[in-house]
Amino acid sequence: MGYRVIEEYLRQGQNVARTMGIPSPGGAPADDGLQNRMGAMLRSFTDFASLWMELMGRMGAGGAASAPGVTPPVGTAGPFPAGAAPAAPEPPKAVAPAPQVVPEPQAVVPLALTLDLDSPRRVEVSLELRPRSSTLPLVVHDLRAPEPDKPRITGVGLECLSEEERVILHLQVPEAHPPGVYSGLIVDERTGLPRGTLTVRIPPR
């Protein structure tokens, strides 16, 4: 599926480039088409950014799915108690079980989050952050909606308190900001590599 999303992302980009490069009959770009494509491309970008994060997370986490606070897999839940062959004949010789393949448990330190939200209205905040990010200097890109005419949410800050394994998210949403879903990448300032995404949804009034 990853490849398909990436291909779609590239295709959308090519389409946009093509549209921009071909003048419309009136000499001006076809605004509606371009806007739609820009919107679609931005949505693709949002998906692609998430996908990228997933892939990065996968590389870092050794492939195990992550769910906050969930025990890492041990690969068994014990036998079924009912009818589990209490009197089943034993094999002729004792069975020496082969060593089980147990994936390496992953040490995940829980990360605390403090949300410093300044908003006169209700918003939903969704933060995805790769493990072991709290020690890094992180910056959050401006949050953008898929619709290009909507203003960005700017000035988002992410402060890391490595000794407490805590991050503090500073977010300000002006009252007049239009409803929608706004997303931005969280990147490591030193390397420029993505470490997570921040999504804010402003529901309609």
Add this chain to the structure above:
Amino acid sequence: MSNERPIDIAVIGGGCAGMAAAFELTRPEHQGRYRVTVYQLGWRLGGKGASGRGPADRIQEHGLHLWMGFYENAFRLIRECYAELQRDPATCRIADWRDAFVPDHFNGLADWSPRGGWSPWTARMPPFEGLPGDPGNEVPRWSIADYLARSLELVRALVMTVWEPASGTAPDAQRVPAGVGTPEAVLESMSSLLKYGQFATLAAVLEALGLMEVALGTLRRYPENLLLRFHDAVAAALRERFAKLIETDDQLRRLWEIIDMMLAVVRGGLRFRLLTDPRGFDAIDDYDCREWLRLNGASEGTINGAFVRALYDLTFAYEDGDVKKPRVAAGQGLRGAFRAFFTYRGAFFWKMQSGMGDVVFAPFYEVLKRRGVRFAFFHRLEDVRLVAPERLAPGERPHVEALEFDVQAEVVGGGEYQPLVDVRGLPCWPVAPDYRQLVEGERLEREGWQFESHWDRRKVGTRTLRVGEDFDVAILAVGGGAIPHVCKQLVERDSRWRAMVERVKTVPTQAFQLWMSANMSELGWTEPPINVSGFVEPFDTWADMSHLASEESWSQPPAAIAYFCNALPDVPEEERQRPAFPHEQHERVRRNCVQFLERDIVHLWPRAHGDSGGFRWDLLQDARESPEAGASPQGEARFSSQYWTANVNPTDRYTLSLPGSLKFRLSPLDNTYDNLTVAGDWTDCGFNQGCVEAAVMSGRLAAHSISGAPRLEEIVGFDHP
């Protein structure tokens, strides 16, 4: 056909995967570009699906085979095969695929009540629209969100079935839940319900379930936290309502176990972010399925209940065949269950109307012969030889330079062995080779050559196929358990192959068949013919196969036929190498059968035991019994007239889907070796579970890797989440 020399394809192994690959590569559309030869151990095709006609033409299988209604690839090919075969219904009773496969709606589980004792839990699975393998009828590619929404729909339907009439007007299942409209409205309704905790009535819970269905089915991005909190509130309300009721009511407890499981699946799907994870279900394959359900809130009763247990039984999902080690990768387990329950067409199960060899492999053999495929029987692969790295020219890729075989028997006159026998107009496979066709056949028969036995290494010669001379491309389609034995050099040289054989484990299986003089109702089974799983060890699965009686040639047809199967506890590798091993295992399975009939079968067939207790051995029909033959064995010894098998040959071992193992599988699309591809249900084929469908998918993928056809999107399920 073009003037170019055809590409010679060596298909090694004539099971489902090998047949699918050969079928695809010899389609008329290829215009003879591929010249296929199938190399097969012994005298018959089929691999784990091989069957044979024994005394009284009775059908003897490797195990119990049922085709599931979601086997889209397998049904597509077999339907095309029958269409091409054009058998005359006037002369052949199985002329069309609908003669060969019959919908089987009635199924059951053996349920262990907390108060003790087994009881059958039966259900008639409703027929779904369409037929499996329908041509030109696109199978929807379901997303995980679709599956979760469907799970909630099922939960809602099950809750509806236990609606107490006294509690008021039954809620309308079809009613659109409040708040449906825009996605925002759905979320607002959910937030509002959550805020006020309005789950006091069952109607509210049903409405809440409906809201979640809509949310999962329509939202483009999922506010997972809200959904999760909402789900937990709904689940808590349901648990509270059911907790007391299920203590005393088995029927309700069973329904609750399914509801509870589905709630855990939805919860896990949200919690593990499967809806947006690009890996789909694969993301949780390091977990065992029950372990994952437990992590997501399923109760102990549920993960140990009949339903979950049957899912393990159906795929022999016991590591080392040990019932104390039920293990299956969670992602594949869920994928399998979702595909099985939500995407079947026509019927949940389809039952074959003869042996699997006769219904599946004889038609494939006949069609492929017509297309010009050659069959080299009695060829046992010994090694796949790679070209030495130092001999590779610059830029040349690693490849197979030779395939080494032991030739087990030569055919008189040097022609091709004719493997089929005629059973009243139906081409079938026999249980033993036709020795008359073999050079010194009489001696081979007298000396008891066991052509399918891994332990009988006798041969009449060897044969080396060389690349460029005898073959261009090889498709390795042997059983997964055989790889360490037939690919020694590959395993030694290539770390990925080594990891694959170490991690992708297989397990032996056991099966037996009974032919009885009393019908099922006389034995105390009063319900229609059924397939039951989740029963005791050593045989947890039973299918009533009485419909096959007319297919066999008994002077006095049996009134009932029953098939049983299960995994067989494994023994260490060094034990398995002893020459006496297969005989010991055969005897071990016989003892299991006798013990099972004496001790356990009475739970399903209350009248199978005599007045003084113990199994009524006189029920068993002996195919060799005749007035001339003298007295037949009586008592327990009469069991020797029935059929049982210990599937301990490496090629017969069943491939497991253990947690953490699936990433070690090799793909048929892997092109590490220029002229070698793999096929079998042990490969990474998009449905990584031992079954006919996986084998056929892998065979189609192998064909795609060589010819580009079929297109990947035609291989249903390959790109499903």
